[in-house]
Amino acid sequence: MDDSKHNLNIKPRNMTEIDFTACPECDLLLNPAAPDVGDKAHCPRCGYLLQRPRKQSVERTFALSIAGLILMFPANLMPLVGIKILGNTKDGTLWSGVVALFEEHLWGVAVLVFLSSIVFPLLNIILSLLISAHLYFNKPNRYLASWMRWLQHMDEWAMLEVYMLGIIVACVKLASTSELKFGFGLYAFVALLIIAGMLATSLDKVLFWRQIGQLRKEK
Numbered sequence: 001m002d003d004s005k006h007n008l009n010i011k012p013r014n015m016t017e018i019d020f021t022a023c024p025e026c027d028l029l030l031n032p033a034a035p036d037v038g039d040k041a042h043c044p045r046c047g048y049l050l051q052r053p054r055k056q057s058v059e060r061t062f063a064l065s066i067a068g069l070i071l072m073f074p075a076n077l078m079p080l081v082g083i084k085i086l087g088n089t090k091d092g093t094l095w096s097g098v099v100a101l102f103e104e105h106l107w108g109v110a111v112l113v114f115l116s117s118i119v120f121p122l123l124n125i126i127l128s129l130l131i132s133a134h135l136y137f138n139k140p141n142r143y144l145a146s147w148m149r150w151l152q153h154m155d156e157w158a159m160l161e162v163y164m165l166g167i168i169v170a171c172v173k174l175a176s177t178s179e180l181k182f183g184f185g186l187y188a189f190v191a192l193l194i195i196a197g198m199l200a201t202s203l204d205k206v207l208f209w210r211q212i213g214q215l216r217k218e219k
């Protein structure tokens with residue numbers, strides 16, 4: 001354990017002069033290296049993948065968040081599925097699902113579905129767009145760091161894929177008793193799901209934080 005002994009020798013004064021980060025796996029204090037695109041930085045003690053800079057992270061995030069924002073409208077407002085029972089057709093949108101839950105007095109579930117399938121994904125995309133646009137155009141903003149922090153918390157709450165699973169289960173169950181028609185909203189929703197997944201992988205947090213820091217210094 002000679003490296004931990006070495007870490008204890010670092011005086012607090014030095015900690016502020018050089019930025020140290022702890023390995024998320026084993027807490028080894030490291031002076032963060034900045035590997036080139038295509039390279040990987042591993043923790044020397046436990047081998048945890050610390051960094052793998054992604055190509056054109058800012059540009060990709062910027063483009064994907066615009067696409068996601070556009071898709072948000074049809075995915076939320078257009079019919080996901082149309083159900084035909086005894087001659088009556090009823091279209092279901094994401095929003096009407098939330099309203100139906102409210103009408104059934106399932107307040108908790110309604111709020112959870114509303115937040116995790118509409119509010120958080122929307123906020124996630126808006127924050128990604130705001131941050132990547134500022135970085136792309138090199139525009140400093142004093143809220144950049146706060147936006148980035150919110151975005152990192154939002155990750156845990158946007159659960160589009162859980163909602164997708166619910167739609168699939170409902171469709172399978174209803175398919176035997178009624179006629180189902182898939183609406184444009186569903187295709188938009190699937191596309192949004194793919195975009196959200198791509199957005200999560202394109203956004204390089206380390207690189208974003210570094211650029212935010214640079215912008216702050218330039219100001």
Ligand SMILES: [Zn+2]
Pocket residue numbers: 023024025026027028043044045046047048
């Ligand atoms: Zn480690």
